[in-house]
Amino acid sequence: MSKAEAALAPADEAPKAGELPRGGSWWRPAGLAMPGAQGGRGVAGRRQSAWSRLPTWFRRLIVFVVLVAFWQFYVTVKHVNHLVFSSPSAAMTAVIDGWRNGQIAHATATTLEVLVIGMAIGLVVGLLFTVAATVTTVGKDFVMMMTAMINPLPSIAILPLAIIWFGLNSKALIFVIALAVVWPMAINMSTGFTTVNPTLLMAARNLGLHGSRMIRDVLIPAALPYTMSGIKVSWAFGWRTVIAAELVFGTAGGSGGLGYYINNSQYFLQIPNVFAGLITIAVIGIAVETMLNMVEKRTVVRWGMQRSA
Amino acid sequence: MEAGDVPGERDAEGPGGTMAARGSERGATERGGAEPTGAMESVLLSVDGARICYRLRKQVVTAVESATFSMDRHERLMLIGPSGCGKSTLLKAVAGFIPLAGGRITFDGHEDLTPGPDRAVVFQEFDQLFPWRTVLENVAYPLRVVGRERSEARAIAERFLEMTGLTQAADRHPHELSGGMKQRVAIARALALEPAMLLMDEPFGSLDAITRARLQRELKAIADRTRVSILFVTHSILEAMTLGDRVVVLGSPPSRVLDIVDVRGLGGPGDPRYVETQAHLHELLGATDEDLSGVEG
Ligand SMILES: Nc1ncnc2c1ncn2[C@@H]1O[C@H](COP(=O)(O)OP(=O)(O)OP(=O)(O)O)[C@@H](O)[C@H]1O
Ligand SMILES: [Mg+2]
Numbered sequence: 001m002s003k004a005e006a007a008l009a010p011a012d013e014a015p016k017a018g019e020l021p022r023g024g025s026w027w028r029p030a031g032l033a034m035p036g037a038q039g040g041r042g043v044a045g046r047r048q049s050a051w052s053r054l055p056t057w058f059r060r061l062i063v064f065v066v067l068v069a070f071w072q073f074y075v076t077v078k079h080v081n082h083l084v085f086s087s088p089s090a091a092m093t094a095v096i097d098g099w100r101n102g103q104i105a106h107a108t109a110t111t112l113e114v115l116v117i118g119m120a121i122g123l124v125v126g127l128l129f130t131v132a133a134t135v136t137t138v139g140k141d142f143v144m145m146m147t148a149m150i151n152p153l154p155s156i157a158i159l160p161l162a163i164i165w166f167g168l169n170s171k172a173l174i175f176v177i178a179l180a181v182v183w184p185m186a187i188n189m190s191t192g193f194t195t196v197n198p199t200l201l202m203a204a205r206n207l208g209l210h211g212s213r214m215i216r217d218v219l220i221p222a223a224l225p226y227t228m229s230g231i232k233v234s235w236a237f238g239w240r241t242v243i244a245a246e247l248v249f250g251t252a253g254g255s256g257g258l259g260y261y262i263n264n265s266q267y268f269l270q271i272p273n274v275f276a277g278l279i280t281i282a283v284i285g286i287a288v289e290t291m292l293n294m295v296e297k298r299t300v301v302r303w304g305m306q307r308s309a
Numbered sequence: 310m311e312a313g314d315v316p317g318e319r320d321a322e323g324p325g326g327t328m329a330a331r332g333s334e335r336g337a338t339e340r341g342g343a344e345p346t347g348a349m350e351s352v353l354l355s356v357d358g359a360r361i362c363y364r365l366r367k368q369v370v371t372a373v374e375s376a377t378f379s380m381d382r383h384e385r386l387m388l389i390g391p392s393g394c395g396k397s398t399l400l401k402a403v404a405g406f407i408p409l410a411g412g413r414i415t416f417d418g419h420e421d422l423t424p425g426p427d428r429a430v431v432f433q434e435f436d437q438l439f440p441w442r443t444v445l446e447n448v449a450y451p452l453r454v455v456g457r458e459r460s461e462a463r464a465i466a467e468r469f470l471e472m473t474g475l476t477q478a479a480d481r482h483p484h485e486l487s488g489g490m491k492q493r494v495a496i497a498r499a500l501a502l503e504p505a506m507l508l509m510d511e512p513f514g515s516l517d518a519i520t521r522a523r524l525q526r527e528l529k530a531i532a533d534r535t536r537v538s539i540l541f542v543t544h545s546i547l548e549a550m551t552l553g554d555r556v557v558v559l560g561s562p563p564s565r566v567l568d569i570v571d572v573r574g575l576g577g578p579g580d581p582r583y584v585e586t587q588a589h590l591h592e593l594l595g596a597t598d599e600d601l602s603g604v605e606g
Binding site for chain 1: 401404406424425426428429430432434436437438439440441450451454455482483484485495502
């Protein structure tokens with residue numbers, strides 16, 4: 001607990017920074033009239049347009065529909081070559097067909113399986129590094145050094161080496177994904193562990209908490225805002241890495257994930273299927289990010305440990 | 310030391326009048342039991358030339374030059390002094406958070422103090438509650454840590470929340486409370502542990518006069534009942550005289566103990582001894598009449 005003691009010594013009595021009321025933001029306190037509020041007068045007293053008074057989801061839906069309509073219109077009117085570009089309707093048909101005949105479902109399952117295994121390994125190793133960095137100075141130096149060196153390197157660049165080490169199979173992919181996930185996890189979580197509010201630590205130690213129970217009941221929840229942002233960054237890295245890696249694998253004739261599906265469709269000039277693959281990737285990305293944001297809303301935001309997701 | 314060893318009421322009765330009334334007979338038996346152990350045993354805490362320093366970047370800052378006082382079992386000792394004189398520092402040292410640079414602190418016969426629930430602390434800072442737990446859980450969780458059953462912990466927590474007027478806020482999270490409410494949760498949490506000694510760092514500092522007076526009364530009732538020893542930091546001479554048995558006056562930093570004033574058995578403001586003691590405390594703290602006009606009623 002030497003670290004905890006070190007953290008205790010400079011007990012800063014200043015209140016925690018920036019606790020703004022709910023519903024506001026740093027440039028627009030909650031008390032002020034919001035766009036869309038009664039009377040339709042904004043912060044500057046300017047009249048709000050009818051557009052900005054619509055609900056957010058509705059505005060976004062309209063933008064989306066207009067974009068898709070434009071896309072369809074362009075493809076139909078210009079008679080774009082179907083072997084080069086696909087219309088949204090064709091893409092949607094391909095998505096539906098792909099899910100019906102199980103091709104996309106299978107590809108998605110393959111990709112997610114590899115991703116989940118890779119990320120799980122990355123998270124666990126990241127946690128171990130975090131513990132090492134929190135407990136020992138050597139561990140901290142190691143994590144800092146490795147993060148500084150390896151993090152800027154897109155982990156997909158390791159794939160050629162990974163293929164040599166593990167062969168042309170999903171182990172190489174898992175390795176690359178784990179590598180993409182370990183460092184953002186380790187750096188975020190160790191920051192979270194070392195910046196736990198010293199008064200909170202004292203309150204916990206006052207109860208006689210120590211060891212594993214201290215870690216489980218105090219340090220982990222206290223570091224959750226950092227852990228969550230670590231997970232979000234890891235997801236973003238992992239997701240991009242796995243698709244990229246599968247594209248590379250695809251040319252080499254391996255696995256069968258979404259990247260492979262896209263690559264394969266391109267090979268057989270099934271352009272709507274390429275679009276279907278892209279749409280699936282985007283939708284999964286959005287779904288997972290939404291889910292992570294929801295988890296954040298229910299935990300760290302609800303607990304006032306982070307202002308908004 | 311396990312908090313389970315600490316004597317105190319364990320039944321699920323309300324904290325109000327009945328217990329305070331029953332406390333007198335209970336206190337009597339306890340006092341009777343403690344007497345044969347002799348004078349040495351009655352000292353709970355002794356602070357002996359304690360010197361406490363902080364390392365501030367390259368410098369070493371002495372917060373407490375030398376503090377010497379002792380505290381009997383069941384005593385309520387008030388710690389008063391100007392801002393920055395090291396009251397919180399001294400309290401944290403007694404709680405076992407800050408090592409001494411010199412001198413000794415002995416609690417219940419032990420010298421190397423580590424933090425423990427036998428000396429429950431109410432910190433001065435507002436951010437001492439667990440943000441991810443509700444108000445109720447913040448009070449109940451420590452009871453689980455010291456080995457209470459879930460349902461029992463919950464019942465005790467509810468009782469102390471009621472006492473501190475927080476029943477309405479039981480399901481809220483700390484960041485949804487006012488500063489004073491947070492302090493009341495911390496007070497409830499410390500009281501619920503029924504420690505051998507309560508360490509309270511200006512616990513009522515952020516409360517309005519009425520809530521403050523009510524909580525002072527409640528604290529007194531609880532202390533009368535459980536006979537818990539209290540080391541209490543305050544800025545207010547009036548509060549020190551209302552709640553305390555004795556008042557330790559610290560001087561400006563680097564601080565030493567200026568005087569230890571007995572405030573037991575003083576009558577109200579009509580009592581000449583009361584007025585005299587108050588004037589003495591004012592003088593020790595270096596307050597002029599001008600400083601005090603309009604302060605402390
Ligand atoms: N973590 C710290 N690092 C360095 N110096 C500190 C630290 N905490 C307190 N000090 C210094 O120690 C001295 C005593 O601080 P302390 O918090 O004990 O004062 P206090 O008597 O509780 O004041 P207040 O009544 O304002 O709460 C102050 O001069 C302060 O600057
Ligand atoms: Mg203080």
